[in-house]
Amino acid sequence: MALHSAGAAFRQAVQEESPLQVIGAINANHALLAKRAGFRAIYLSGGGVAAGSLGLPDLGISNLDDVLTDVRRITDVCDLPLLVDVDTGFGASAFNVARTVKSMIKFGAAAMHIEDQVGAKRCGHRPGKEIVSKQEMVDRIKAAVDARTDENFVIMARTDALAVEGLEAAVERAVACVEAGADMIFPEAITDLGMYKQFANAVKVPILANITEFGSTPLFTVDELKGADVGLVLYPLSAFRAMNKAAENVYQAIRRDGTQKNVVDTMQTRMELYDRIDYHSYEQRLDALFAQQKNK
Ligand SMILES: C[C@](O)(C(=O)O)[C@H](CC(=O)O)C(=O)O
Numbered sequence: 001m002a003l004h005s006a007g008a009a010f011r012q013a014v015q016e017e018s019p020l021q022v023i024g025a026i027n028a029n030h031a032l033l034a035k036r037a038g039f040r041a042i043y044l045s046g047g048g049v050a051a052g053s054l055g056l057p058d059l060g061i062s063n064l065d066d067v068l069t070d071v072r073r074i075t076d077v078c079d080l081p082l083l084v085d086v087d088t089g090f091g092a093s094a095f096n097v098a099r100t101v102k103s104m105i106k107f108g109a110a111a112m113h114i115e116d117q118v119g120a121k122r123c124g125h126r127p128g129k130e131i132v133s134k135q136e137m138v139d140r141i142k143a144a145v146d147a148r149t150d151e152n153f154v155i156m157a158r159t160d161a162l163a164v165e166g167l168e169a170a171v172e173r174a175v176a177c178v179e180a181g182a183d184m185i186f187p188e189a190i191t192d193l194g195m196y197k198q199f200a201n202a203v204k205v206p207i208l209a210n211i212t213e214f215g216s217t218p219l220f221t222v223d224e225l226k227g228a229d230v231g232l233v234l235y236p237l238s239a240f241r242a243m244n245k246a247a248e249n250v251y252q253a254i255r256r257d258g259t260q261k262n263v264v265d266t267m268q269t270r271m272e273l274y275d276r277i278d279y280h281s282y283e284q285r286l287d288a289l290f291a292q293q294k295n296k
């Protein structure tokens with residue numbers, strides 16, 4: 001087992017905060033802001049890597065390296081356990097899935113979710129999704145579990161089957177994934193609170209509720225989800241959506257007004273930024289390091 005296991009920290013957080021709020025952090029800076037706000041676990045969204053880092057839609061276009069770049073940047077500065085969206089695993093074979101798992105662990109992720117959509121996937125809240133067979137999904141999970149180099153690294157199985165095959169089939173898939181070794185279940189695009197309970201009763205492992213905005217799932221509160229036996233609550237893109245709106249507003253204002261004076265009040269100040277990224281302590285270390293040289 002790894003000396004410092006991010007996976008173990010994630011499992012502990014799930015035990016201690018029930019349900020555990022897992023907050024989307026689109027980049028390293030946001031990871032620091034999330035930690036400061038008191039969250040105990042963070043999330044790297046696949047849709048967020050695609051839209052935020054690449055300016056592309058969430059349609060299975062981004063690859064393993066795109067995601068790893070963002071994972072490394074986040075885990076380099078933030079010690080909160082990170083759950084990563086690996087879409088369908090970045091390749092059809094068991095070797096592809098294994099490579100994804102090993103890389104995630106190496107780059108410091110605590111957990112990943114892998115889904116049962118076909119490779120040419122869509123956002124879970126869009127129409128027209130297609131899923132692979134139950135057996136093929138079970139094989140993905142088996143490959144992932146087998147590839148772990150840290151037994152505490154969390155393999156979460158996401159099923160998109162509800163929208164395609166209905167509740168019963170989706171629950172059946174979840175059960176099959178847990179039998180294959182999945183540690184947690186992410187039933188995607190849930191429409192009723194009671195459905196979470198049905199998954200939880202059937203699988204007996206923690207269930208994640210994806211409370212993404214403007215999708216098919218109502219914005220259930222933590223208290224409501226606790227009552228439905230949910231173990232983790234995900235907000236994948238909340239800060240990302242807000243950040244994009246803020247940027248658009250500033251771009252439009254500066255272009256329109258020829259000055260930023262009208263929007264400067266909406267900005268994080270220089271001092272706030274420096275505080276959030278611990279700028280001054282870096283500077284002090286630099287001064288201390290080269291002080292002797294200067295005094296010579
Ligand atoms: C969770 C998700 O997979 C993501 O990539 O963040 C998306 C979120 C979204 O598009 O709102 C999904 O639910 O498919």
Ligand SMILES: [Mg+2]
Nearest residue numbers: 045046047085
């Ligand atoms: Mg995704």
